[in-house]
Amino acid sequence: xxxxxxxxxxxxxxxxxxxxxxxxxxxxxxxxxxxxxxxxxxxxxxxxxxxxxxxxxxxxxxxxxxxxxxxxxxxxxxxxxxxxxxxxxxxxxxxxxxxxxxxxxxxxxxxxxxxxxxxxxxxxxxxxxxxxxxxxxxxxxxxxxxxxxxxxxxxxxxxxxxxxxxxxxxxxx
Amino acid sequence: xxxxxxxxxxxxxxxxxxxxxxxxxxxxxxxxxxxxxxxxxxxxxxxxxxxxxxxxxxxxxxxxxxxxxxxxxxxxxxxxxxxxxxxxxxxxxxxxxxxxxxxxxxxxxxxxxxxxxxxxxxxxxxxxxxxxxxxxxxxxxxxxxxxxxxxxxxxxxxxxxxxxxxxxxxxxxxxxxxxxxxxxxxxxxxxxxxxxxxx
Numbered sequence: 001x002x003x004x005x006x007x008x009x010x011x012x013x014x015x016x017x018x019x020x021x022x023x024x025x026x027x028x029x030x031x032x033x034x035x036x037x038x039x040x041x042x043x044x045x046x047x048x049x050x051x052x053x054x055x056x057x058x059x060x061x062x063x064x065x066x067x068x069x070x071x072x073x074x075x076x077x078x079x080x081x082x083x084x085x086x087x088x089x090x091x092x093x094x095x096x097x098x099x100x101x102x103x104x105x106x107x108x109x110x111x112x113x114x115x116x117x118x119x120x121x122x123x124x125x126x127x128x129x130x131x132x133x134x135x136x137x138x139x140x141x142x143x144x145x146x147x148x149x150x151x152x153x154x155x156x157x158x159x160x161x162x163x164x165x166x167x168x169x170x171x172x173x
Numbered sequence: 174x175x176x177x178x179x180x181x182x183x184x185x186x187x188x189x190x191x192x193x194x195x196x197x198x199x200x201x202x203x204x205x206x207x208x209x210x211x212x213x214x215x216x217x218x219x220x221x222x223x224x225x226x227x228x229x230x231x232x233x234x235x236x237x238x239x240x241x242x243x244x245x246x247x248x249x250x251x252x253x254x255x256x257x258x259x260x261x262x263x264x265x266x267x268x269x270x271x272x273x274x275x276x277x278x279x280x281x282x283x284x285x286x287x288x289x290x291x292x293x294x295x296x297x298x299x300x301x302x303x304x305x306x307x308x309x310x311x312x313x314x315x316x317x318x319x320x321x322x323x324x325x326x327x328x329x330x331x332x333x334x335x336x337x338x339x340x341x342x343x344x345x346x347x348x349x350x351x352x353x354x355x356x357x358x359x360x361x362x363x364x365x366x367x368x369x370x371x372x
Contacts (some may be wrong), residue, residue, distance in 0.1 A: 018339065018342040018343065018346065021294070021342055021345055021346055021349070022312075022313070022342055024290075024291060024294055025294060025295075025298060025309060025313050025345070026313040026315065026317075027291065028291045028294055028295050028298075029205070029310065029313045029314070029315075030315050031291075032295060033208060034201065034204070035200050035201045035203075035204030035205075035221070036204075036214070036218065038218065039200055039203075039204055039218055039221050039222070040196060040197070040200050042218070042221075042222045042225070043196040043200050043221065043222065043225040044189075044192065044193050044196050046222065046225040046226050046228075046229050047184060047189065047192040047229055049226060049229055050229050050230070050232070051230075056230055062255065064255045064258050064259035065255065065258070066258070077259060124222065124226070151215075151219070152219055152222075153219065153222055153223055153226055167230075169227070169230060170223060170226040170227060170230065172219045172220070172222075172223050172252060172255070172256070
């Protein structure tokens with residue numbers, strides 16, 4: 001898109017076409033800092049992570065949305081996922097997850113409704129080792145834990161006692 | 174060439190080739206958005222990947238396919254802000270560079286630029302204010318993004334993109350004049366396929 005190319009603000013004559021500079025800069029960006037091949041590979045693979053038969057739990061709150069100066073450095077990150085209020089979706093399901101840093105790796109501790117009978121933690125590379133505590137008679141939340149994850153996108157995949165599958169939105173931890 | 178709505182619908186039906194075409198069209202823009210926030214390569218890669226993963230989980234919710242580039246750019250911008258905030262770097266507010274402590278343009282390898290004048294151009298670009306670097310970095314993505322997508326990427330009014338672009342390019346030219354790397358009068362934008370237009 002052409003730019004009106006008048007005199008410079010300081011009154012000097014305008015003898016350098018701005019579009020030529022823009023074109024050279026665009027070429028320089030492409031030469032020096034293109035999107036890496038891996039970014040394209042991961043993007044192409046992302047479609048394979050689609051969960052057609054699972055209900056999505058949206059990320060509703062993220063303590064990382066609050067500036068660190070308010071939150072305080074070193075605090076664990078708190079995430080809250082909920083089923084959206086959409087027709088055909090079960091309401092009232094809330095998953096709270098706490099993300100802590102462990103020397104550059106991430107630990108995940110998630111509180112799940114007691115109706116959950118199976119749960120796992122997924123990354124873009126697949127399922128990681130995790131532990132779901134045993135149900136109790138008091139109908140307390142169930143606790144899903146996973147330790148030592150590499151930083152990057154994760155989600156939780158849950159199955160409830162009536163066979164429904166739930167999946168949280170992806171978050172980069 | 175299929176339009177975005179057709180590609181999105183086909184991708185939602187499981188057509189990998191259509192999804193790949195969407196990736197080919199938009200990944201450079203998303204990378205530029207992440208880099209405009211001065212994220213290092215690992216964080217920028219995470220932000221871009223998150224943009225695509227979020228699109229996958231929202232494939233059935235995209236109501237305006239013609240604005241997919243803006244949707245993706247907004248998603249990646251928000252992810253960049255999350256990354257900056259959770260790592261204590263806050264958001265890069267216009268004119269506020271002190272809060273940033275991340276890799277920037279000066280760390281990139283200018284030896285990749287064969288033409289000495291391009292290296293001087295890059296050095297001048299790296300010396301610009303952060304708001305100008307951010308805007309030009311996104312605008313210079315290949316293929317050139319729509320102003321709507323740039324506005325979404327940077328959370329700027331769309332009407333300010335053109336005037337700010339012109340102001341930043343004039344500033345860049347002024348910096349080149351002081352360093353002697355000014356593009357000669359009469360230079361024309363390189364033709365597609367020339368050494369400047371491709372890697």
